[in-house]
Amino acid sequence: MKTTGTGNAEQETERAAADRSEPVEPGPEEHAAWMRAVAQERSKVAFARLFDHFAPRIKAYLVRSGSDMGAAEELVQEAMLIVWRRAESFDRAQASVATWMFTIARNKRIDAYRRMSRPELDPDDPALAPQPEPMQDDSVGADETAQAIRTAIADLPEEQAEMLRLAFYEDLAHSEIAEKTGLPLGTVKSRLRLAIGKMRGLVDDDLR
Amino acid sequence: MAATQSDNRKSANVDREAPGAAPTHHLSEELLLDYAAGVTDEAVGVLIATHLTLCPVCRARADQLDALGGVMMDRLTPSPLSEDAFDRLMARLDADAPGDDAPLRHDIDMRAPGGGRDGRGGDDDALMSGGGASDAVLPRVLQRYVPARVEDIDWTPIGLGVRRFDLSITGRSRATMLYVPAGRAVPQHTHEGNEYVLVLQGAFTDCCGHFGRGDVGIADSDLDHRPVAELGQDCICLAVTDGPLRLTGLLGRAFNRFVKF
Numbered sequence: 001m002k003t004t005g006t007g008n009a010e011q012e013t014e015r016a017a018a019d020r021s022e023p024v025e026p027g028p029e030e031h032a033a034w035m036r037a038v039a040q041e042r043s044k045v046a047f048a049r050l051f052d053h054f055a056p057r058i059k060a061y062l063v064r065s066g067s068d069m070g071a072a073e074e075l076v077q078e079a080m081l082i083v084w085r086r087a088e089s090f091d092r093a094q095a096s097v098a099t100w101m102f103t104i105a106r107n108k109r110i111d112a113y114r115r116m117s118r119p120e121l122d123p124d125d126p127a128l129a130p131q132p133e134p135m136q137d138d139s140v141g142a143d144e145t146a147q148a149i150r151t152a153i154a155d156l157p158e159e160q161a162e163m164l165r166l167a168f169y170e171d172l173a174h175s176e177i178a179e180k181t182g183l184p185l186g187t188v189k190s191r192l193r194l195a196i197g198k199m200r201g202l203v204d205d206d207l208r
Numbered sequence: 209m210a211a212t213q214s215d216n217r218k219s220a221n222v223d224r225e226a227p228g229a230a231p232t233h234h235l236s237e238e239l240l241l242d243y244a245a246g247v248t249d250e251a252v253g254v255l256i257a258t259h260l261t262l263c264p265v266c267r268a269r270a271d272q273l274d275a276l277g278g279v280m281m282d283r284l285t286p287s288p289l290s291e292d293a294f295d296r297l298m299a300r301l302d303a304d305a306p307g308d309d310a311p312l313r314h315d316i317d318m319r320a321p322g323g324g325r326d327g328r329g330g331d332d333d334a335l336m337s338g339g340g341a342s343d344a345v346l347p348r349v350l351q352r353y354v355p356a357r358v359e360d361i362d363w364t365p366i367g368l369g370v371r372r373f374d375l376s377i378t379g380r381s382r383a384t385m386l387y388v389p390a391g392r393a394v395p396q397h398t399h400e401g402n403e404y405v406l407v408l409q410g411a412f413t414d415c416c417g418h419f420g421r422g423d424v425g426i427a428d429s430d431l432d433h434r435p436v437a438e439l440g441q442d443c444i445c446l447a448v449t450d451g452p453l454r455l456t457g458l459l460g461r462a463f464n465r466f467v468k469f
Contacts, residue, residue, distance in 0.1 A: 044298070048294065051294055051297070055289055055293065055294075056286030056287050056288055056289055057281055057282060057284050057286050057287075058281070059286075059287040059289060060281075060284040060285060060286055060287035061281045061284055063287055064284065072287075073289060073290055073293060076289065076293070077293070077296065077297050077300065080297055081297070081300060081301065081304065084301055084304070085304070094271070095271070095274065095275065095278070096275065096278060098278035098279065098281065098282045099274050099275045099277070099278030100278070101278065101281065102274065102277040102278040102280075102281045102282075103274055103277070103278075105281065106245075106246040106277065107246070109246060110246045114250075114378075114379075115378070116250045116378050116379070118246065118253060119250060119253040119254040119256070119257040119349050119352075120257050120349065121257045121258075121260045121261040121267075121347070121348075121349050122261070122347070122348040122349060125261055125347055125348045125349075126344065127261055127262065127344055127346075127347040127348070128261055128347075129230060129261070129262050129263060129264050129422070130264065131264045131267075131268070132230070132264060142275065145272065145275050146275050146278060146279055149272070149275055149276050149279045150279050153276070153279065153280075164276075164280065165280070167241060167242075167245045167247075168244075168245050168276075168277055168280045168281075169280070169284070171245075171246070171247055172245075172247065173242050173245075173247040173248070174238050174241075174242065176247075189238060192237070192238070192241060193237050193238075196237055196241065196273070196276075197237075199272070199276060200269070200272060203272060
């Protein structure tokens with residue numbers, strides 16, 4: 001779905017899309033191909049496509065979590081700059097493009113609104129405990145995991161889906177969700193645990 | 209302890225010559241979700257990231273929650289950007305000289321200095337040679353807040369050989385390193401909020417069981433406990449509280465004056 005776009009970039013994107021005569025909405029395969037083109041060829045056309053798809057979603061995410069429009073626009077710019085600069089560090093085996101975009105947007109939000117950088121493990125840390133062999137199965141990619149998750153949350157009961165939305169979009173910790181909804185903390189916890197348990201169950205079924 | 213019955217399950221440990229068993233006390237779903245959503249305090253985040261360094265199981269769970277975040281963001285109704293957003297971005301991108309416009313801290317932290325996974329820098333070598341096993345006590349995410357070598361930490365004695373070091377950190381939650389000599393007890397206490405204790409060296413036992421390197425003990429205000437460092441090695445922990453700690457018991461009351469969580 002094309003959202004907005006401007007000038008040449010949009011025309012080029014449209015033209016390229018027409019060439020491939022694929023009317024369907026681009027999926028994880030295409031996203032990953034665009035990332036590769038940005039990383040390896042510094043392709044601005046591919047970058048424009050990533051922008052078309054993800055920038056409006058990053059903005060929606062930031063607005064939902066409390067940014068005003070102006071701040072959200074600026075943070076989108078900064079997030080997409082990181083995408084451009086760090087494209088070659090994207091590892092498809094580890095995360096789908098959508099996951100990677102989410103982590104960048106989330107960290108931007110934390111930087112901007114909590115004035116701290118999110119503590120994260122260092123992947124090159126000699127202290128990093130290795131994955132046991134059964135978990136190193138590379139045959140199942142991050143895209144399949146994401147697809148399994150999409151399926152899992154598509155048919156969650158509304159009360160659980162709503163908890164997930166509050167947790168991910170609205171910058172609310174468990175205790176704050178309880179305050180906001182007036183639900184007992186135990187209820188918030190159990191609904192979230194059910195939702196995530198279902199997701200993990202489906203993902204693990206799919207992966208084994 | 210957990211390592212003994214695991215011959216058949218932990219073959220990965222054998223060829224790796226792992227220094228200890230993988231953690232058996234894990235992060236709660238609640239903590240992992242708050243961390244993935246990006247709402248944890250810095251102190252709690254440090255504890256989580258430290259555990260994730262040491263625990264492949266929770267690392268995989270955390271990756272799944274990031275993927276969930278990706279799916280959630282992708283499902284949002286797109287919010288149109290202003291007309292010139294892409295052109296402005298391209299202008300910035302053309303002006304973008306690497307090294308200009310300093311990137312954010314975790315842009316850098318994500319990648320090794322020098323940008324490769326190929327080699328460790330000279331700093332790392334210095335860090336890894338030298339003083340023996342204790343260099344490996346502190347994962348790098350902690351070394352941003354604490355001197356890299358345990359020997360260099362400026363501990364404050366709080367009595368009976370127990371020492372503490374407060375991390376300088378933003379947010380409501382507090383993070384403190386605790387050093388408890390082997391065989392000694394941490395004063396009996398309860399907490400107003402939650403307390404999370406991550407073992408970095410040695411082990412402790414309390415009413416909930418045995419906690420070794422990487423294990424996280426989670427205590428809420430209902431738990432009145434008295435962790436004891438196990439014999440064999442002095443115990444070093446990272447303790448994070450999101451409410452004041454209250455010491456109970458006779459000795460504990462005397463300690464209250466010193467321990468300001």
